Amino acid sequence: MKAKSLRKVTAEAKxxxxxxxVFLWTMLPIYHIFLFSISTKEEAFAGKLWPDHPTLRxxxxxxxxxxxxxNHFWLQLWNSLVIAVTVGALTLFxxxxxxxxxxxxxxxxxxxxxxxxxxxxxxxxxxxxxxMYKAMxxxxxxxxQWALILAMVTIAAPYSIWxxxxxxxxxxxxxxxxxxxxxxxxxxxxxxxxxxxxxxSLVAVGTYAxxxxxxxxxxxxxxxxxxxxxxxxxxxxxxxxxxxxxxxLLMTTGLIYALPPAAIxxxxxxxxxxxxxxxxxxx
Amino acid sequence: xxxxxxxSIEKSFGSTKVIHGxxxxxxxxxxVVLVGPSGCGKSTLLRMLAGLEDITGGTIAIDGRTVNDxxxxxxxxxxVFQSYALYPHMTVADNMAFSLKLRKADRKVIAExxxxxxxxxxxxxxxxxxxxxLSGGQRQRVAMGRAIVRDPxxxxxxxxxxxxxxxxxxxxxxxxxxxxxxxxxxTVYVTHDQVEAMxxxxxxxxMHDGRIEQIGTPLELxxxxxxxxxxQFIGSPAMNVVNGTVRRGGGGAHVxxxxxxxxxxxxxxxxxxxxxxxxxxxxxLTLAPDGGGVPGEIIVVEPTGAETExxxxxxxxxxxxxxxxxxxxxHDQKVGLLVDPANVHVFDQSTGARLxx
Numbered sequence: 293m294k295a296k297s298l299r300k301v302t303a304e305a306k307x308x309x310x311x312x313x314v315f316l317w318t319m320l321p322i323y324h325i326f327l328f329s330i331s332t333k334e335e336a337f338a339g340k341l342w343p344d345h346p347t348l349r350x351x352x353x354x355x356x357x358x359x360x361x362x363n364h365f366w367l368q369l370w371n372s373l374v375i376a377v378t379v380g381a382l383t384l385f386x387x388x389x390x391x392x393x394x395x396x397x398x399x400x401x402x403x404x405x406x407x408x409x410x411x412x413x414x415x416x417x418x419x420x421x422x423x424m425y426k427a428m429x430x431x432x433x434x435x436x437q438w439a440l441i442l443a444m445v446t447i448a449a450p451y452s453i454w455x456x457x458x459x460x461x462x463x464x465x466x467x468x469x470x471x472x473x474x475x476x477x478x479x480x481x482x483x484x485x486x487x488x489x490x491x492x493s494l495v496a497v498g499t500y501a502x503x504x505x506x507x508x509x510x511x512x513x514x515x516x517x518x519x520x521x522x523x524x525x526x527x528x529x530x531x532x533x534x535x536x537x538x539x540x541l542l543m544t545t546g547l548i549y550a551l552p553p554a555a556i557x558x559x560x561x562x563x564x565x566x567x568x569x570x571x572x573x574x575x
Numbered sequence: 576x577x578x579x580x581x582x583s584i585e586k587s588f589g590s591t592k593v594i595h596g597x598x599x600x601x602x603x604x605x606x607v608v609l610v611g612p613s614g615c616g617k618s619t620l621l622r623m624l625a626g627l628e629d630i631t632g633g634t635i636a637i638d639g640r641t642v643n644d645x646x647x648x649x650x651x652x653x654x655v656f657q658s659y660a661l662y663p664h665m666t667v668a669d670n671m672a673f674s675l676k677l678r679k680a681d682r683k684v685i686a687e688x689x690x691x692x693x694x695x696x697x698x699x700x701x702x703x704x705x706x707x708x709l710s711g712g713q714r715q716r717v718a719m720g721r722a723i724v725r726d727p728x729x730x731x732x733x734x735x736x737x738x739x740x741x742x743x744x745x746x747x748x749x750x751x752x753x754x755x756x757x758x759x760x761x762t763v764y765v766t767h768d769q770v771e772a773m774x775x776x777x778x779x780x781x782m783h784d785g786r787i788e789q790i791g792t793p794l795e796l797x798x799x800x801x802x803x804x805x806x807q808f809i810g811s812p813a814m815n816v817v818n819g820t821v822r823r824g825g826g827g828a829h830v831x832x833x834x835x836x837x838x839x840x841x842x843x844x845x846x847x848x849x850x851x852x853x854x855x856x857x858x859x860l861t862l863a864p865d866g867g868g869v870p871g872e873i874i875v876v877e878p879t880g881a882e883t884e885x886x887x888x889x890x891x892x893x894x895x896x897x898x899x900x901x902x903x904x905x906h907d908q909k910v911g912l913l914v915d916p917a918n919v920h921v922f923d924q925s926t927g928a929r930l931x932x
Contacts (some may be wrong), residue, residue, distance in 0.1 A: 382836050466660035474674035475648035475720070484673075488664040 300408035328543030380502030409450035577638035585632035611782035653722035722897035803927035821845035834890035841916035854920035868911035
């Protein structure tokens, strides 16, 4: 009995031994960001573990747009949000429809389409930036947010389709047959049986696409240029073009920028549960 | 309610032909069981009737209407799957109401039908539970309820009981049979379990390798199997079959088996010198009181309470004997076997066909 509990303790100690460094490793940069955001300009580079005069003034400056670099803070935050949500929604729509057609309706050539789409990942997205820029120019979409939205959907869709296809393959086939016999058209099957059962995967994929677009820098930088069009990520990048950047404001904005994704993640996390199909078929 | 007819049905998956020209009719209100070993094509046939598989050749008609190109949903059939296939995100009530909702039935009608079905199946207390909160037997009943509320022309059952434990299977067997007697809906039921087929069917269709071996009432199949396959498939324990040669010389007509054992023919057909398979069911063998009859030696005694089964070595073959009561015998004991003269089956050894008398 005692030996067993001792073994338990050592097992836990081993976990802690790994866990603590990983935790520190992850938290350290975030702590630095936080440190910058509560420091004054003078103290920002003092290298202290805690500033002598912690202040929330930086947040006030950012939220009231009281700096040259932050003239359009709220608009750019809004841009980021609109683009991310649109990308998430569009990707979800395309990927769900594709996965349903490929996995459940067994559309002819569906697998080929999916594999071709996945093939695009062999080329790093950065290399595709220039062709994408050209394509958007051809369609006259440059400097519109649609250019960035469409580009991000293009990048997010293949992986999303693949994930959703794998997930739909796991749904019991008999459910489709039962629904067909019960009188469901393919669209009713999609809406009334498929979508509810796919909900956890849909949340995961939607969150993935949304965060991908939210965090995107390269494409946003290339495809948008007006200060009133760009996303906050690009605006943050502009800080670096000055010799004497207000680092504490950059970090404060960064911290604020990181809050919505965290909120989204924790809101939707509880929907990403398994076991939704429990009880459908005897396995 | 409707009749169903299959005419020259063929089915191929790619280049593999799995059903070779099957044809038979099912009468209105009849309970027909398709039975056969796995891979015999019984489920495929049912799925073709359901509209879940294309028909390679031939026609299927429900109520006189050819349904080859009619979608499942327009065939007016309901199916109970082996795996239940309940919609996991819907309550029991919603599962049962689903098809009616799709058909845009009146709310009151839906409520009435669900209520009626749940009363028949004793599902009342579970209407607002989800499938995951139910036991296997309850799920099976929900699957049946989903079929009942439809009031379809034909019920299709695809091995509905094979996922249940033995005790529940017997109970559900009786429930399905009672349900059919109450609703009188034409039913096609697929199973690999010949006991299920025997106990439930009005008529049984025995299938093997994509062909029909025999169609008939349970007792017809049992008493007059048309060939060796049906003889050995129907009945548990299976019919004893030994290969031998017909001798019509001295000492009465008999079948002589390798090793010199002679099985009496008792007026059963077979020409002198013909190579035959001689069959007799375990319950048609009795122990001779005076040690006469076909000589053998008891290997195993299996008492089941009401009945006793004996495994007996006769020449090179082992035969089973089933008798009521508890005979005072033990293993290694020498016994003589008598054959019930009215129940001797003789089949051609090469074709397996029953010899005509």
